[in-house]
Amino acid sequence: MAWSEHLGGHKYKLVERDPAKASRPKRSMVVEMPYEIANAKSEKKKESWLAVQEDKWSQLVTSGKYEDKGKNRSRAKKKTFAEFVPTWRKVYASENLSGGTIFFTESIVNNRILPEFGDYWIDEITTLQLVEWFSDLRNLKNGSPLATNSKLNIYKALKSIFDRAYDWGVIKKNPMTGFERPSANKKEKKRLKDVKQNYLKTEVAELLLALYNLPTRWRLYFTGVILGGYRRGEYLAVEWSDLDFENSRIYISKQITIDENGQKIESEVKTVESEDWVPMPKWYMDELKHFERQWKKEKLQCRKWLGEDKQYIFHGGKGVMYFPSTATNTWAKFLKKYKFPHVKLHGLRHTAATLLREHGADQRSIQKFLRHSKLETTNRYTHEVVSVDRTLINHLEGMNPKVRTIAP
Missing domain, CATH: 1.10.150.130 (Tyrosine recombinase, N-terminal domain)
Known part of the structure; x- marks a missing residue:
């Protein structure tokens, strides 16, 4: 495989060994990186350009199309x-x-x-x-x-x-x-048509009560996903600084996902439209406010905080972010234990859309609430062709489990 050597400035020497020679002597040529790439801030662009040049030079030499002293050295070397x-x-x-x-x-x-x-x-x-x-x-x-x-x-x-x-x-x-x-x-x-995609309002009321059987952090996480329609990694990445208690809303600007090696990382949200404020019921924000006091107390008692300056609301202990699949597995175990019909964790995003639609929200409003870049995506969530404001989620105020019945 060819490699490159920086000669200074924008010039690079491409090197490859000639397979037509028993001793495989090096064959090289000099290329100059285009100005717009050489002066780009992204190092990946430079690396990608060099990789393409190296691959082209390798193809030229190993295929025998490289000319040495006017002679074309033919060779049927290919890439597997x-x-x-x-x-x-x-x-x-x-x-x-x-x-x-x-x-x-x-x-x-x-x-x-x-x-x-x-x-x-x-x-x-x-x-x-x-x-x-x-x-x-x-x-x-x-x-x-x-x-x-x-x-x-x-x-x-x-x-x-x-x-x-x-x-x-x-x-x-x-x-x-x-x-x-x-x-x-x-x-x-x-x-696939028979697979349950979301929960209806009556089922959500039962779910919210059953969630009291989980640790507080998981109860608040799943409740928030149901009410706010968040993507799995988005809500795992929320920090206390992302909460606006005065206006009862949460700002989404990042997500927890995995990198190319399968390790959990914090990264940008899926699309530009995904970054935005999401209004939430006041009763839910009040519960988060109460949980914040408990969260801070636990942090002070933690002998070895590993979260550095991050303040993830939902973490696996010592401030460390959760692995995305942890939320999925916890949700599946909860449904099985309490005998609820299975809906994937992402189906709670569909559930949020369904709740809004059941209370008269139009498709454009639901699109903005879910932060979809395309209306067609929202249509798949609600199965109907239909400026988010507080009126959209006011009906959720009445779904406070402590108001509906005596909750744990």
């Missing part, structure tokens, strides 16, 4: 699928995909795709090969047919890699052309 994946990751994935997406995509590549196609020349893999292999995919644990969503993730991984190989001239024909995107069959569509 496994050899191309690191280039895809460095040049494209690290620049365009989130850490979590890279982590899950690489898991698919390593566990599914490389064992089958890793040793193939990437330009010799055909559409028919991919389609036949794809049709035989089974669950690795029990051998059952793969769900459409699982197939779709594998399809996206393949397409991302082959599309980049085609764009960069590594392959002359994209085998993903003619490879149809997976879609659910009639039987699976019926099964």
Whole structure:
């Protein structure tokens, strides 16, 4: 694989070993980085540009198209699928995909795709090969047919890699052309239709009461997600400084997610629209105010605070952020223990939309409340074509469990 050496200024020397020579002498050429890239603030842009130049030079030398003293040294050296994946990751994935997406995509590549196609020349893999292999995919644990969503993730991984190989001239024909995107069959569509997507108002009232059986931090976390329609990682990242008790609202500007190595990190929210204030019922904000006093007391009693200057409202002890999947697992165990119909944690975001719709909110208002960038997304949450203000959530004031009945 080629490498580069900085010669000073904007000039770099690209180096590759010539496979046509037994001693494999180095072949090099000098390139100059474009001014707009060389002076960009992002180091990733510079690294990506260099990686592309290195890959092009490597292709030129190893394919025999490099001319030495007027002679074209032909050689049929190609890249295997496994050899191309690191280039895809460095040049494209690290620049365009989130850490979590890279982590899950690489898991698919390593566990599914490389064992089958890793040793193939990437330009010799055909559409028919991919389609036949794809049709035989089974669950690795029990051998059952793969769900459409699982197939779709594998399809996206393949397409991302082959599309980049085609764009960069590594392959002359994209085998993903003619490879149809997976879609659910009639039987699976019926099964998915029967899966519960959200809770109704009467069910929410029962849930809010049952949540008193959980530790206070988890009760307030799940209650907040139901009422505010937050994404899982968004509410885990909220700190006390993000709360406006006077106006009963919470500011969302970050999220807890995972990086490309699967480690939990704090990062930016999903979209520009996702960063905004979310109005909340006053009774819920009052409960958070009471919990804040308990939280501060526990921090003072903590002998070794590991949260540094972070003040996550919901943390796993000593101020350390929760792993995102911890909230998912805790929610699933709660539903099973108290025999509630299962709705995914993200389904509570759908539930928030349903509560608003049941009380007459229009789609544009719900879109702003959920901080969606597109109205089409909101329509999928409420299944209807329909400026968030306090009137939207006023009806939630009456859902205070302590008002409805004698709560623990």
